Amino acid sequence: MALPIITGFDKGDTMKRILTSIFAFMLVLSLLTGCGKKPVIPDDDDDPIPTEFTAKVIGNTSGNLMNGGQYAEAGGWVYYSSETFDESTLTIATGLFKMKSDGSSLVKLADGAYRSINVVGDDLYALTQDGVFTMKIDGAAGRILPGISADPMGMILVLDETIVFLTQSGEIYRNSIDGKNPKELADVNAYGFYYQDGWLYYGINDASYTIRKVKMDGSSTTDVSTGGRDFVFADKRIYYRNMMDNANLYSMAMDGSDVKKISDVDVNSINTDGRKLIVSSFTGVRVLNFDGSDDTVLSDEYAVTLSIAGDFAYFVSQDFSPQHNKLSLSSGTLENILKVRRIDPQNDVVMGSGISDPYIVRMGDWIVYRDSGELTKGIYKVKTDKTSKTKLIDAYAHNLTLIGDWIYFVNDSLNNYLCRMKIDGSEKGVVIDLPVNDFVMKDGWIYYTDLNEIKIMRAKMDGTLISVIDDSDALGEIKLSQDFIYYQTIGMEAGNFGIHRIALDATRKFTYLDDSIQSFIVDTEWIYYTTKVSENELPMQIVRMNLDGSQSVVMDYFDEYVNVIGVGDGMLYFETWKNEAGSVNRMNPESGQRQLVFTSDLRNDHTVIFENNLITLKNNEDGSVNVYLSDLDGNNRLLIVE
CATH class of the missing domain: 2.120.10.30 (TolB, C-terminal domain)
Known part of the structure; x- marks a missing residue:
């Protein structure tokens, strides 16, 4: 099992935009349904959260949540949202799963894609395209929480019976799990946050890369630092990417003092297992001590995001077709876990x-x-x-x-x-x-x-x-x-x-x-290709060249775009288009005589030659298709697929 495929991103952009293509739809849906609206604060705000609030249970680690929150570990179990291979349909499906920390006892809890997973006691919370979802950790009683207007592409953090979340504009709110006690904590455009020792620390999308903290009742807002992004907490310090120093790894005390450079490697993701730092950079996934010593490359794969559960790091490598990886933090063994x-x-x-x-x-x-x-x-x-x-x-x-x-x-x-x-x-x-x-x-x-x-x-x-x-x-x-x-x-x-x-x-x-060849086909004796006559887009020309390349001749010039299609019944077929109009034509390769076969919307049409027929696939605006069949001269044109 593995993380969902996560497309590449610029960590200088909002962290909450790190998502699979599945979540690209969520923003549109939330706008239509209104789930991104700001919470309505009651006039009589009898705040149940004291200034010196102390959370007994925290739903996930700072490192996992800052990396998208697809993984959470609690009570010897790992809860995660993953893609799996469906052999019967040759497709990838997404679901919510749990397994023992050693990878055994795998159980599917629900279908769909989830992020920002939190586990508190017997309850699991996560973001979905429909809002904040909760269920029992055995998969029972799944439902959407009312009154929690969280951005489905953002972040949540559950602290006991309180949930902290981002709106679509980046403001930070908190509410009780029953949705009856909304409270604005920060009127900013934030990318992420985390609770530590009575304070909620949060990062702001601004030019200074500001990190601030605020009490859970909304009081005592305090600047912590500038220049840092994507922070995590470990060893009683804050570790972060210093955007003023090429995203190198730094740490600071909880009040922003005692700044130290940990590594001169630019990192894109930071996490920790509580004993060491695990970071990803363009040189691979690295593990190092909190003071930067014993820096070791565990894998040369580039990780887009980095989740930690048990003794393993889970990540998707950056490639044209990403690989889903499970990396042992003790042995460095790498396994592709989306098993196809x-x-x-x-x-x-x-x-x-x-x-x-x-x-x-x-x-x-x-x-x-x-x-x-x-x-x-x-x-x-x-x-x-x-x-x-x-x-x-x-x-x-x-x-x-x-x-x-x-x-x-x-x-x-x-x-x-x-x-x-x-x-x-x-x-x-x-x-x-x-x-x-x-x-x-x-x-x-x-x-x-x-x-x-x-x-x-x-x-x-x-x-x-x-x-x-x-x-x-x-x-x-x-x-x-x-x-x-x-x-x-x-x-x-x-x-x-x-x-x-x-x-x-x-x-x-x-x-x-x-x-610069625009199109070409290979016949039994000739290569036909199209190219520009000069550096300008038009005119274009069709050229015929023998297979050993020793002879070539320009067959014709065109003041419109042209692609060669194929050879049928001794004739060269080609398509031309300009602006909105196009046509399929044929030419006698010896005489150069042209003939119109039929007009066509060539921006959306694809015509081929098979068995003495022309077959045209027309792509409609909604992506569906029509299929036409005709003789090679364009006659007897039939609509085969409507």
């Missing part, structure tokens, strides 16, 4: 290269396509006579390949992993549990671009025997012709954006062009 089971190794080999396209493919009477609508997302199949439309998987996907009776695809809902399923939707499985951009297949091998390594790799059809084909910065489309891969590289150095090829056995690498 791959398909079992297999001996069967499907010969040929299959039929591929980023969005839509056809085999015989079947059309297989992807839909990216929020309510309609998935991979579907439908017959060319409009019948038997079937949803095969409920996931965002791209790069579909039909080979044998299998559909291989990149699963955008599962970290861009390469997956497969039977054409009837059965036997779903993960082939390569690494982020893939594009891939082609031939004779039992998969050739793909790895989004982490930015290299061309190859693997067997069951995902085994992975090796590097080309270590160039290849990140564009891969095209297959005979025994060669054709591709583009992405970057700023010479040769990038041009067309390259390499043999399937990783030999005979060849660069055709060091130019």
